[in-house]
Amino acid sequence: MIQPARHDAVGAPAPVGRARLVASITARVLDGQAVAVHGPRGMGRSTVLDLVTAGLPHAITVRLQRLGTPGHGAALIAGAFPPETLDELPERMRTGLLDPGSLPSGDPAVLLGDALTELLTTQAGRAPFVLVIDDGQHLDPLTLTAMRTAASRSLGPGALGILISVGPPEVSPDTGFVPSLAAARELELLHLELLPLAGADTVEMLTAAGVPTDTALWAHRESGGNPGLAHDIARAVDGLPPAEATRAVHSLVRQEALSLSGPVRTTLRRVAAMHQPTTAVLTRLGGDEAVASLRTARALALLVSEDEYVRLTPTALGDVLLESIDSDELVGLHRELAAHADSDALDRYHLALAGDTATTPADLAAAAAETAARGEHDLAAHLYLLAADAGTAERDEWITCCLENAVIGKETRVLQRAIEGAARLAEPGHRVRADLALVELGDVSPDEVLVTALQAAREHPDLQARVLLQRARLLLGTHDLRTALDLARRAVELAERAGRPDIEVEALTVVASVTRTLGDGGSRALIDAAAGLAGPPRPGQVHTSARYIAARFALHDDDLRRARAEFVDMLAGVGPDAGYDTVHVLRSLVEIVARQGRGREALELAGRATRAATHFDTPVATTWYIEAIAESVGGTFERTAVVSGRGVELAREQEDERYLRRQLAHLGLARLHLDELDEAVAAFRELRSIDEASGIRDVTSLRWHTDGIMALALVGEVDEAADLLARVREEIDAGRGAPGVVIAADRAEAEIAAARGDLDLARRLASRSATAAAERRLPIEQARSLVTLAHVERRARRTGRSREAAARAREVLRPLHAHPWTAWVQDRFPEGAALHTLEPEEPEGGDPQTLLASLTLTEQQVAALVADGASNREIAQRLHLSVKTVEGTLTRVYRKSGLRSRTQLAALVLGHGPR
Template identity: 35%
Template structure:
């Protein structure tokens, strides 16, 4: 629910509990509510300064608004007047019965008042008891806020509406950045920094906007943003903050590790921080900071952290991390410790943990004695390679600073600069200055210059200029060959073959074969850049799906071993795409979910992963979810000027619209794909098969002549046959359409693409129905339904069932009442903890019940559950 929607819900509810962590806008919502609701409003805030302070504040507010007539003369009036004046209580304290009666009389005289209670968690127990008792017997409208439902729920009663303030999404943060004149491309990193906390997001945007103009890349969070995080942390006790400081310094902190380090109350302190929304517990027992700014502020304000690292060195279980803490616990040069760090970095690297390995290599370089310059340079180069492979722009920045401080050679300078480029995600247009510096640093060294030209080719490819990318790739080939760098030559030939394929040059096959003939191990150059991966992609383009899958599965272990997040995401995305086309839709959803997870964990540009998730959802999930993911992919690619994945995101969006029957929207998206490919001079129609989709959308939208022009001169393919058949049917040539659709279905079957074959059979059934051949139409629909059911292509199965006039089963019919209520809550976005509170169940019971619901409804995720229940049912939450 949007924040504006929450205000509407709160305004409409007689009693409402609004909850969310510090910074999520509880007070903001009350401000908005005070402006929105008609009639008088009285606002009170939690006051921890003694009993009946809140009651006195409420009585004073009612009196100031002219809503509470004086109480009758006598003891009750004396109590009221004394409370309003904040007089000292009598010797024996206030009489609670008198206070209750005074408040009840005042509220009964003000039936139209809206009472707003801010920070209900800070109310004195005496106030809560009096207020809850009185409010239960009068018709006052009450809205109360606190971090978690507790006192507010007591005040408002069990039937109150419960409104959870949502965190900001990445898109929300992007919009906020743009209002401050900042690049929306920073949104992903800014979102990780603020954790979706609105107050932190605003502080971060304001502090970034106030900074001096600089490069387009987002800098480290400025002090103003850290100050805002420190304000939020100040609500915690000092000993809790001390424990959290130690947690901020250790990777994957747990209460046990902190306890071994001497923080004896770690479990209690972490629970307090979780209640405040500063940390969250993971399933494996580790805790994570909800916002990176919280951890950064704790470390900034901690002073000398060497004693903490010394304690952690003896507390962590991982020997690699123990070395890291020993490095950070002392200053000065130490050759033995630096060598130990080298060994620990190698272990981390072998486990695929490239960013921790890079940090260890950097720390080892800093501990290297002055007489060992060769070792220091090697460690800096290793740190740069790890930063690039791990996609860590922050580590790349630190390596660059260390290289400058050490006055290292040009190989180290180039490695550090290219690490920044490789960690820059899809927005390489922002790194032209870094590429220029790398070119200058490489000088006349052919191997270094070849590496720079390779990144230049990638930059032009993402920027939508395959011609310049091809030229840079060819230069890289010549330079690597001249320098005798076989690995560099293989990667450059692979890039050149990729550009030749895009531009329609038949030399692409020969160039790729030459790259493969060099027989460079994948581990030496990475999956994305290796010719083996490009061979798999070419197999995808050419519909050699079994070959593509075999090649990708062979590359998957290498991607996992290397720990290069982009490599792993690439392989997972390609596997998802292949399994969508092979009709393994459930497996495709698994691959795409893993790719999205890798992207989020590593902080990679999200556009490619969202595009693939949209494709998988269109085939096997939910069409509305697919369209939403595709829109996100398009927005992300636009922000980052990524002209490789922008047309892909638009194609996914157009396909989702077309499948959902929104032909005009599909045409809009797919026409932009056509414009982009024309502008980029992409010549191979097999790389991105958008033309048949556009032709189908145009035909559905009534633009048959334009559809026919799109299909003209295309090479034969089952998708072309289907689109042409639909054009023929629109012209009334149903016999021709039927023949072409049978051919198209047979073609897809021969290629091993059952979902596309089923889609073609649906079209054939519609044509047969138009020819009044109902039995033939039904046979086509039934055949299609069988294909979709086998492939677990849920959106298509539902469509085939509708065409067969199958009654739609109610998803909730098989559920018990408790299961149905839980399913509705979860589908509406409630966490297990929130659902447990709403249904008065334990979290463990909720988890077990949710597992049964998933089995009954044959769904795998909360998103699929929402789709299975349907919008109307989910909206009841």
């Protein structure tokens, strides 16, 4: 079914989502290491291999296509070497390599190992090289043994690397399973597993091929991030309406499903019929046969693991597998699953599907209520639907509960039936609750539905309060925050009149959040009042609770110890099945550790959030934002720019202003620290425009302002930078700041002072900022302020103090694994470099001709094309250079000229002098 995943964009240095991996593998094999890249079908192993090979000075490549006779692989490897290398081998060894069948009796593995060792040693003596083997799963056992012998020996002088891709072997006709590759993993190589693509990467890959964003998002979910399968799914549904698209995907997997062996089909049918299937339960049901079946399904890209859970890819595979058995077999399957269920609720669920008459609708509804109380809203939705199907007097209540839980639990398998059932509701209470759930789902026009719901609730103040509160929440993603605040305040009054403290708490929480965003003051007292009224938050609603928002306020106030303790406790309490709650609590923890500079932990937490979000089918906007945060402290700024840039595009398409602001902030941060200053300024100016239109004055939650000030100062827009700084200082003076904001404001003001030539003021501000950051244990802020101080001291020709500040910045970052910041400091102040290599002295008077005369011919050509408005890619094409060379040339130009942006450089070339 799956075609090879040739998913690299034309002209790109690496396929989408694989650049970091390709660079790492290339560096390792050039250093003489042996690397094996493993992955299931369609994951793009050959593409990665090709890209690494393209970056090697000399590679000997062998492509295997099938499992051959003993020694077949060694013969193919030997045949790929230059004839002159083979000619240097003793005749007996050469003959044995090219024709392993001619090896004398005894121990052919030893003889073949010796010959292979001699071949590699001889080639390494002639010139450094890398041996590249594609589809290493087809290596025969004799060759594997010989390679193990060669890999364990010292091969003498000369750099030598080995790179192998290892995919799934062919399904064994005897067992019906994909054989284990334990022998290949025993080779003394570094074994790397090729991981699925992140959602942003799948979307970038598919949209570049003309696939609509919504289809690309769906294909990512259905493929589990497997690029080959994602392409197949997107291709199958291209341009089709929903009903036909469903049939197309069924057709895509039907032949694959029918070709599976009986044991594998049995295991995958259990997966399809189970609710939240886990490897542990499946192994308990099927033993070793289940283990082999799951290994086979993973290798064939039919199943993915998400922490302890497993999921079929695509989802349609489960439908096809269950459709292929008769009703008696299906009943037997559900009875088997009921007997091995981990809870009473699951037992009743499977018994009901098996047609057990002893399981009553009331039993199912009671189990649903208990399950919902534990936060398992997806299972609760199934149970309520089964109860409602009985058609008893409680049907309307149960179908309403089904819809509410399906929306909270993102349980798409029952949503359509719940929506159809809710369309027939008449009682105002049920009707309003259903309407609110539909609005939360996002598939209806919220204004129209909420107006209708408000009319239905006119005699019920508690229902009116819920409708107004829902409308207020929807407005949080728009410019109309004042209206949201008014609606939330009215909801508080109505809830109080109705005697509904639970609704009152929810409304007060929204009032507190909006008040803080608008900078009205009093938000802390409001959230404390809400927390005082609140009971334990409902499962699935923790991320909107007063306790959660109070912890968010602590984070914004830089009370990181308290915030971390609260969120860690929440994470322990939300349970493994609370998808939305889990994702949002993890998001907050990522923000905390990012502010603390703990890059490795940020990436680990972000990975957990992504897996939970994928498993529970929560919106990708949140996970992309989490990934951008984590990448900005533990990954690279290049990757941050890619993810946040894709997030900006998605937010624009979905008209989601909240996530547009969040992603623009990280896009600007990344561009600023990649020296792409014009792009950074554009992002920050858009943010300022949004905030002014919405009346947003908060400077503590989304801290883009000081980054914007620095970007503006660096491109010479000093007056605009000063105006933005004045706004930040106004909020600080009004008591609506936070320690970290004050620290960043001092650093930003130092940049303005330096741009105006007041180096003494810049030095005092940068020093004060660095000292305060150290006292507050904010290491990223401290390092950034020290870098600003180092630049100021360098301009003041205080060489020793500049070096000292840069060294302190490196020392602050050294234990943190904050890789983007470490690389950023190193790029500006290379450890051990002489001061004159870092930033040249500015010529007297800043004469443009003197500045330009100091550039090489290539640097002058690049500068001239920048002045013409050419992009880096256009410059590369016109000068026959790589884009990377153009970027490096521009960096040297900036350092020589003392400039920081394309705008300044263009002005210089055009004779206007530095801005």
